[in-house]
Amino acid sequence: MIRWENYLAAAEKIIIAYDGSLPLHHFLKGFFKQHPYMGSRDRRQISQLVYQYYRLGHLWKGAKSTSERILLGSFLCEQEGNEILRFFHPELNEKITLPVEEKLSLLGHGNVTDVFPFTKELSEGIDSLAFSRSFFVQPHLFIRTRNNKQFSILRLLEKAAIAFEVLGDDTIALPNSTKIDAIITDKSWYEIQDASSQKAGAMFNAQAGEQWWDSCAASGGKSILLLDKQPGVKLLASDIRTSIIQNLHQRFKEAGIRHYESVVMDLTAPVSSSVIKDRRFDHIILDAPCSGSGTWGRTPESLSFFNEKQITEYQQLQKKIAANVVQLLKPGGTLIYITCSVFRKENEEVVQFLEEGSGLQVQEGGVIPGYEQRADSMFAVKMLKK
């Protein structure tokens, strides 16, 4: 067999063995560990074929063979000719620079919305066509520059010959494969943070001395954004996972943040039994656990393995957590409800639940469609407690 046939066979083997229970990049790592004779170029090309296959989502599912779908994924996702396609489908390789819609009609299939099978679940403001089309393009890596270091960072990126785009005072878009920590060695200069997450932070209008609670903080991406905007805030960060709060401590240390409190807490349990039951906050950030459907451009395998029933399960979890956290919000305070989901059930319906059940009132916000700038799509709404 020649090299390209080996690549195609390996990609097919991976796809057949992969059941979605691990993130795809973990599974690929394990696969290549078991096949140490594959060099770094082989690994890169095979991984790319597998990812491009999953970017097809449900397009031609059951209608074409796995190997054919791998090659079609490569055709739809690439803009420059490649050896594998030239070998198997030279006629397609010649058309590689066409826009996606033209490629699809050339293949006799014009319906790009087949990629994402849950369009009827979408939040208002998400363009199903543009969203579906975005899966063929790998999202960018975004950084948020800190401590007035944007100028110095841009010089370093130029020196490293990285193609970047400046999207605002603090936001820089980079090719996804950029090894940013090797280029900028001082971690206090920037945070890796998606452009849409940075936009959600526009709702953090904080005053010094206010009590803020980042209730599902994970490793603290939103908390650091908040403290960069207003270092005088009194912050409590919490999460259900001890390990992620350890990561938060490390990340805060690297970011030069020392004044904060943290607690490990399950917010599905009644707040009355929690260690902070007597506290009241001026503002609460609830960046809720969710389907992550707005970020599936980074994990396209989710298109194949996500089960629609999970949307309702996430909604129930979100309602439970939201109803609990608002108990600790002062009257006149605000809840900033955030998800990285594009599903109405996790977004507008949870907001409606809070309006009806907890007396909160929407002040601003809605979906943040990231697909036009190769970013994640999110939902962020600020609600006032009367």
Ligand SMILES: C[S@@+](CC[C@H](N)C(=O)[O-])C[C@H]1O[C@@H](n2cnc3c(N)ncnc32)[C@H](O)[C@@H]1O
């Ligand atoms: C979307 S992530 C938060 C991302 C984070 N705010 C950031 O900016 O990087 C949601 C977090 O909710 C946490 N979580 C899930 N279930 C929870 C629960 N029952 N109580 C508290 N936190 C929970 C998860 O561990 C996860 O870290």
